[in-house]
Amino acid sequence: MRRYLFNMLSALISIYILFLLIFFGVRTLGGGAPGFGGTLDAIVVGFLVWTFALFTYSNFAWGMIREAQEGTLEQLYMSSVGFIWVSLFRSMSSFLITLIFNITLLILMMATTGRWLHLDVISLLPLLLLTLAGVYGIGLVMGGLALVFKRIESFLQIFQFAIIGLIATPIDRFPVLRFLPLSQGYELIRQVMAEGLSIGQLPTGDLLLLVINSAFYLGIGLIAFHLLLKTARNRGLLGHY
Numbered sequence: 001m002r003r004y005l006f007n008m009l010s011a012l013i014s015i016y017i018l019f020l021l022i023f024f025g026v027r028t029l030g031g032g033a034p035g036f037g038g039t040l041d042a043i044v045v046g047f048l049v050w051t052f053a054l055f056t057y058s059n060f061a062w063g064m065i066r067e068a069q070e071g072t073l074e075q076l077y078m079s080s081v082g083f084i085w086v087s088l089f090r091s092m093s094s095f096l097i098t099l100i101f102n103i104t105l106l107i108l109m110m111a112t113t114g115r116w117l118h119l120d121v122i123s124l125l126p127l128l129l130l131t132l133a134g135v136y137g138i139g140l141v142m143g144g145l146a147l148v149f150k151r152i153e154s155f156l157q158i159f160q161f162a163i164i165g166l167i168a169t170p171i172d173r174f175p176v177l178r179f180l181p182l183s184q185g186y187e188l189i190r191q192v193m194a195e196g197l198s199i200g201q202l203p204t205g206d207l208l209l210l211v212i213n214s215a216f217y218l219g220i221g222l223i224a225f226h227l228l229l230k231t232a233r234n235r236g237l238l239g240h241y
Contacts, residue, residue: 001097008101012101012104012105015051015105016108016109019047019109020112022043023043023044023047023109023113026039026040026043040113040115041117041190041193041194042190042194044106044109044110044113044115045117045189045190045193045194046167046168046186047109048102048105048106048109049182049186049189050163050164050167051101051102052098052102052128052131052132052135053132053163053167053182054160055094055101055102056091056095056098056132056136057135057139057142057159057163058139058142058156058160059091059094059139060087060090060091060094060136060139060140060142060143061139061143061146061156062156063087063090063143064143064146064147065146065150065151065152065153068147068238073147073238074238077233077238083229084225084226087143091139095132117193118192118193118195118196119193120192120198120199123192123198123199123200124189124192124193127185127188127189127199127210128185128189130185130210130211131182131184131185131186131188131189131210132185133214133215133217133218134181134182134185134213134214134216134217134218135181135182135217136218136221137181137214137217137218137219137220137221138159138181138217138221139221140218140222140224141220141221141224141225141228142155142156143225144225144226144227144228144229144232145228147228147229147232147238148231148232148235148237150237163182166180166181166182166183167182167183167186169183171183171187178209178213179213181213181217184206184209184210184213185210185213185214188202188206188207188210
């Protein structure tokens, strides 16, 4: 971030401009409709969760692609710590960077729109971590695919639109979405930030479903990554791009 500061600031500005286009476009279309303020709050929360999810699943896959391009992927695999542990801690550090990035973005969004949301850190942090754990499972699958197929940029772009659908579609009208990654977590985060609830006021069943959901997709991701990593190793693909 320090070395390529211009690129980092450009990314922040471009995402912020995209948010402004969405927010003020929806506000113009909605006008002064009763209860529309709740929709605007949901847009702010949804855009924030979308950026978190986008960085979470794509950072890991892009990391695999960059390491392969730079010729350091095989060196990481030969680490005495273990490739999965190296990848895990890299993802944890990426999350901290993403957290700083998105907090800055959230302050800009709230200051610009005047929609000051309820920021209960004690409630939001565990909900965010649980939600992103399931998304990270998807990122592990993407990273494994990158090890085998090398060029998966188009597939990554397709999935970012799928994430928008998981956030934008109301789960009360489509309950099946609760069993997909991200939807359940976003709904609980929205209730905390837009409705002012605390984690203790959320339904126990909804919290339990989030835990099971995230654990399931994280487990699937770990298994898939291990199998794809083994495939790449057996085919001699780790040292090639």
